[in-house]
Amino acid sequence: MSKKLTVGNESFDYPITGTNNYGEGATDWAEAINSAVSEFFGPGDIRTTEAALANNTTADVSGLVFDVAYVQRIKVEGIITRKFNSNPTKTEAFIIEGAYNTSEFNITVEFSGDDTEVELFMNGGQVRYTSAYVADTSEMTIKYKASVIIDEESV
Secondary structure, three states: OEEEEEEOOEEEEEEOOOOOOOHHHHHHHHHHHHHHHHOOOOOOOEEEEEEEEOOOEEEEEEEEEOOOOOEEEEEEEEEEEEEEOOOOOEEEEEEEEEEEOOOOEEEEEEEEEOOOOEEEEEEOOEEEEEEOOOOOEEEEEEEEEEEEEEOHHHO
8 A cells, every 4th residue: 555645746656654565665755855855955055044243353154154075056145234222223135146166166245235334255165254343333143044056976
């Protein structure tokens, strides 16, 4: 006895518990579902994360690092927020796109929204930032997510 399961446009006869010779059907389905899920979140991708930034500093963006042993292309989307003690909050969206050429990431960075006076750049696989000194700053954060294309033979 089996149950029909569909992944994309492929159907699988998935065995019901207690079925003899269930290995092949279960394995085929598991491989198909793994492949489908990896399109949404694969090795090297980064789920939405928030980290603190500091005023008047150059430092790593905590958690925003890529393994250059297998990551070939990156796309990072996020927002930077700079809060003030007595002025309105500034928010700036950004997109980083780039490719690793076996020695460095070549990237483009696009910003839109308020100018938070934060610049983003790469050092190896690590995203870093430089923030200008802005008086009255009370707090700064960066919220981001990233998707990558990898060299599957290197993972």
